[in-house]
Amino acid sequence: MQARQLPAQRGFAWLGEGLQLWRRNPALLTFASFGYLLLLILVSVAPFIGQILASLLTPVLSLGVLNTCRAIDAGRKAGPDVLFSGFQQNLPALIIIGAINFAGVWLVLGLTAIADDGTLFRLMTSGGKLDPDIATSGGFTMALLIAITLSTPVMMAYWFAPLLAGWWKVSAPKAMFFSFFACLRNWRPFLAYSIALTLFGAILPGIVLGIVGMVSPTLATLLSVPLPLLLIxxxxxxxxxNARDIFGEPDNVPEQA
Structure with a gap:
């Protein structure tokens, strides 16, 4: 389990390779992606424990989506049940990863209260509308900066962790440790990847829909409906x-880091 250090341009290639993978089996990949999102939404609305349960299940179900991609990439036949395959791959470690990530996110939100007296915390946990005057205040801006700065290492530790725990059978702390340093070693391709995601997922669709909307608002509305079915x-x-590029496949690499 050795994380490769890749050049920056690889970050732009990951999205194109994702498109190629989707084209090989769009139905199965679309089912897995939206099935993952729908299940988490349904679980999260459960009273009292919904958010906690959804956080614990997120690594399990995300591994199912990755297993779907892996099956398509290998040319293996797979059915909808592959979404639940994470329940059979080092489940205790996956649950622990979800718990650590949940605790990290809440800790970050709690620390933002130092800057804005808990406004961002309440907004993220309870919902509601944000007063425009508060949104432009210095305290709220500082809280956002704290959230972005502190949540970045949490995200880095989580990014590859479900895959490492599920495919390489490592413990949750070890998976999160290697995930963090794999992201750190590859910050350049990840920066390029984030730029590509912004262009592909937000800016270009916005430009296209804006141009179409100038000609026909109705057509722009119709186009915006199926767009997530393609992008997500x-x-x-x-x-x-990007995980395959950095870590390779479990069958093709040594078991020990």
């Missing part, structure tokens, strides 16, 4: 392609 599975597939 491709983005999920790109998560797999």
């Amino acid at each position: 599975p491709i983005i999920f597939a790109s998560f797999y392609t």
Whole structure:
């Protein structure tokens, strides 16, 4: 389990490779992506424990999506049940990863209260509308900066952790440790990848829909409905392609780091 250090241009390639993977089996990848999102939404609305349970299950179900991508990449036949394959791959470690990530996110939100007296915390946990005056205040801006700065290492520790725990059978702390340093070693391709995601997922669709909307608002509305059906599975597939690029396949690498 050796993390490769890749050049920056590989970050732009991950999204294109995700598109190629989606084209090989768009139906299965779309099912897995939206099935993952739908299940987490349904679980999260459960009273009292919904958010906690959803956080614990997120690594398990995300591994199912990665297993779907892996099956498509290998040319293996797979059915909808592959989404639940994470329950059979080092489940205790996956649950612990979800718990650590949940605790990290809440800790970060709690620390933002130092800057804005808990406004961002309440907004993220309870919902509601944000007062425009508060949104432009210095305290709220500082809280956002704290959240972005502190949540980045949490995200880095989580990014590859479900895959490492599920495919290489390592413990949750070890998976998160290697995930963090794999992201750190590859900050350049990840920066390029984030730029590609912004262009592909937000800016270009916005430009296209804006141009179409100038001609026909109705047509722009109709186009905006199926757009997530295309974008979301491709983005999920790109998560797999960057993991494959950095760590390779379990059958092709040594078991020990």
